[in-house]
Amino acid sequence: xxxxxxxxxxxxxxxxxxxCFGKIRLLTSADTxxxxxxxRRGLRLRQAALVGMLGLGLALLSGCKTMDATAVANFATAVxxxxxxxxxxxxxxxxxxxxxxxxxxxxQPTLAETNFVVTPTGEVIAEWDGAFSxxxxxxxxxxxxxxxxxxxDFDAAATNLFNQFNQAAxxxxxxxxxxxxxxxxxxxxxxxxxxxxxxxAKQQATAVKLASATDTNIAAICSLFANEIGDxxxxxxxxxxxxxxxxxxxxxxxxxxxxxxxxxxxxVVICQQYADMLARRDAxxxxxxxxxxxxxxxxxxHHALAQGKPASIQxxxxxxxxxxxxxxxxxxxxxxxxxx
Amino acid sequence: MPAQxxxxxxxxxxxxxxxxxxxxxxxxxxxxxxxxxxxxxxQEIAHRIVLVQNLLFGAESPELTAAVRGxxxxxENLTMAIARRQxxxxxxxxxxxxxxxxxxxxxxxxxxxxAA
Numbered sequence: 001x002x003x004x005x006x007x008x009x010x011x012x013x014x015x016x017x018x019x020c021f022g023k024i025r026l027l028t029s030a031d032t033x034x035x036x037x038x039x040r041r042g043l044r045l046r047q048a049a050l051v052g053m054l055g056l057g058l059a060l061l062s063g064c065k066t067m068d069a070t071a072v073a074n075f076a077t078a079v080x081x082x083x084x085x086x087x088x089x090x091x092x093x094x095x096x097x098x099x100x101x102x103x104x105x106x107x108q109p110t111l112a113e114t115n116f117v118v119t120p121t122g123e124v125i126a127e128w129d130g131a132f133s134x135x136x137x138x139x140x141x142x143x144x145x146x147x148x149x150x151x152x153d154f155d156a157a158a159t160n161l162f163n164q165f166n167q168a169a170x171x172x173x174x175x176x177x178x179x180x181x182x183x184x185x186x187x188x189x190x191x192x193x194x195x196x197x198x199x200x201a202k203q204q205a206t207a208v209k210l211a212s213a214t215d216t217n218i219a220a221i222c223s224l225f226a227n228e229i230g231d232x233x234x235x236x237x238x239x240x241x242x243x244x245x246x247x248x249x250x251x252x253x254x255x256x257x258x259x260x261x262x263x264x265x266x267x268v269v270i271c272q273q274y275a276d277m278l279a280r281r282d283a284x285x286x287x288x289x290x291x292x293x294x295x296x297x298x299x300x301x302h303h304a305l306a307q308g309k310p311a312s313i314q315x316x317x318x319x320x321x322x323x324x325x326x327x328x329x330x331x332x333x334x335x336x337x338x339x340x
Numbered sequence: 341m342p343a344q345x346x347x348x349x350x351x352x353x354x355x356x357x358x359x360x361x362x363x364x365x366x367x368x369x370x371x372x373x374x375x376x377x378x379x380x381x382x383q384e385i386a387h388r389i390v391l392v393q394n395l396l397f398g399a400e401s402p403e404l405t406a407a408v409r410g411x412x413x414x415x416e417n418l419t420m421a422i423a424r425r426q427x428x429x430x431x432x433x434x435x436x437x438x439x440x441x442x443x444x445x446x447x448x449x450x451x452x453x454x455a456a
Contacts, residue, residue, distance in 0.1 A: 097390055104387045107380070119393045185397075227344070237344060237352045242393040245359045246386040253366050253379040260372040 069146045071313045072207065075301055076139035078320045082294045083132035085324050086225075088331075089291040090125045093239055094118050096247045096284065103250075119242055124228075127172060131187055131221060134168035137161075138194075138214075142305075145207040158198055158210065165195035190221045208308055215306040222299035229292040233285050240288045248281040280337045283330045290323040290330070297323070344396045347408045351445055352392045354408075354415045358438070359385045361422050369425075377428060381435050388439070391446050398453040407445035414438040 098118045105115035120128075141161050169191035194217040198210060230238020252274065259270045297319035304312035359382060366378040414437050421427075421434030 100386065101390070104383055107383060115387070117387065117390045117394070119390045121394055124394075237349050237356075237393075237396060239393065241356060242389055245356045246389040246393075249359050249363045250379070250383045250386045253363060253382045256366050256369065256375045256379060257372050260370065260375055 069143065071310045072139070072143045072146055072305060074317050075298075075305055075313060076136070076143050078298060078301065078317045079132065079136045079139045081324055082291075082298055082320060083129070083136055085291055085294055085327060086128050086132060087125070089287050089327070090120050090128060090239075092284065092287060093243055094120055094122075094125065096243060100247050100250060119246075120228075120239060127187060128225065130168055130171050131191070131225075134164055134191060135218070135221070137164050142207050142211060145210065161210075162195045162198045165191050165198065169195065187221065187224060190217050190224065193217045194221075208306065211302065212306040215303055218302045219299050222295050222302075225295050226292050226299075229288050229295075231292065240285055240292075243284060243288070244281070247284075248277065251277055252281075276337050280334055283333050283337070287327055287330050290327045294320045294323040345398050345400050345404075345449075347400060347404045347445075348392060348395050348398055348449055350408050351411055351442065351449075352389065352396065354411055355385055355389045355392060355442065358415060358418060358422075359389065361419060365422050365425055374425065374428060377432065378425070384435075384439060388442050388446065392449075395446070395449045395453060398449050399455075401448075401452050404445065404448050404452060407441070407448050411438070411441045411445055414441040 098116075101116045101118060105111070108115050138161060141157060141164075145157055169188040172185075172188035172191060194214050197213040197217060228238060230236040230240040233240040233244040235241070255270050255274050255277075259267055259274075262270065297316045301313045301316035301320070304310070304316060362378055362382050362385065366375055366382065369375045369378060414434075418434045418438040421431045425431045
């Protein structure tokens with residue numbers, strides 16, 4: 001299923017794939033990124049480029065004769081896009097809690113480091129980044145393994161993937177020593193198991209079989225990420241509820257005393273602030289919810305890949321594309337609210 | 341794959357539950373002084389929610405289970421004190437007792453995480 005009938009068709013396919021996704025590699029290369037890419041605006045631009053490329057890939061997939069290769073390439077593009085989405089969303093949440101920790105610290109009788117707490121911590125963001133880098137590399141390697149010419153190099157390529165997953169696991173274990181989150185250890189286990197699955201599937205020497213062998217662990221990794229975010233903001237422990245309770249509850253409450261001690265005209269102004277805060281709270285929550293949906297759609301897409309169901313992959317990756325576009329709209333909304 | 345630590349989850353849920361109760365209480369308060377007091381406690385609980393979020397996947401232990409049991413007992417007292425929040429001294433004492441129990445549990449969870 002992952003091999004074309006003749007080498008010429010395969011060569012055309014690879015040329016097209018390289019052409020379509022070459023720009024993405026340039027955009028995500030740390031060496032070529034300008035300094036402004038580190039700002040939220042820069043990250044949004046990068047996301048926009050990734051969404052555009054993902055949309056183009058999905059359009060190609062619709063009428064593509066070499067569907068599997070394009071589907072896998074689109075999956076790889078989607079992983080890169082979600083990695084960028086995760087980076088933006090987690091840093092945005094961290095910035096919110098950092099701002100509030102400053103307000104909290106200022107309310108305390110002494111200036112103490114322990115009063116400055118942030119979530120997600122730098123270690124957690126690094127864990128996510130490392131894990132997504134490994135998944136990104138995995139997806140890109142899966143795409144290259146589709147070529148019949150790669151058949152003879154499959155063993156070496158699979159071994160390379162095995163090493164990458166083990167390296168990711170080692171790094172996560174190292175993070176686990178420095179982090180109190182405990183997520184690192186869980187992720188490291190999943191990555192080690194994925195590496196093992198790759199080595200076992202190596203004998204079967206097809207990308208789909210490789211994806212099939214790793215599918216359970218890829219799903220577990222995505223599930224762990226999704227659980228860290230939480231599937232709602234009111235009942236389930238996770239980042240969404242934490243931001244709701246630890247950022248927005250005190251910010252909203254802080255307007256009560258000014259409201260109770262001022263005149264009618266000023267109350268209107270306070271109520272406008274309150275309404276803007278509610279809107280921003282909802283938008284920030286939807287950014288995290290969108291990231292969660294993207295991650296779960298990636299997991300579903302990988303499962304479809306492992307099952308050899310290209311139509312399902314297309315539908316799942318369309319979800320990712322839509323979520324990222326929606327997130328960009330939310331960032332614009334927040335930007336307008338904060339400018340007021 | 342292992343999940344979140346159930347004791348830490350219980351601690352987290354307790355804090356979030358009290359935060360919801362206090363947030364609802366401040367919205368029905370007309371006394372600015374009492375509102376200021378409640379807002380301060382909301383900020384204190386928010387700080388601890390962030391701390392606990394960072395420990396959600398930490399190690400389990402019987403000591404932690406006992407500490408969270410103490411939090412739950414203090415939480416029940418606090419819930420009653422919030423309902424009678426016009427008695428400010430009693431309210432403040434209950435918040436203080438609750439946060440003391442929470443801080444002990446957090447310190448223990450941090451120690452366990454560091455030792456893991």
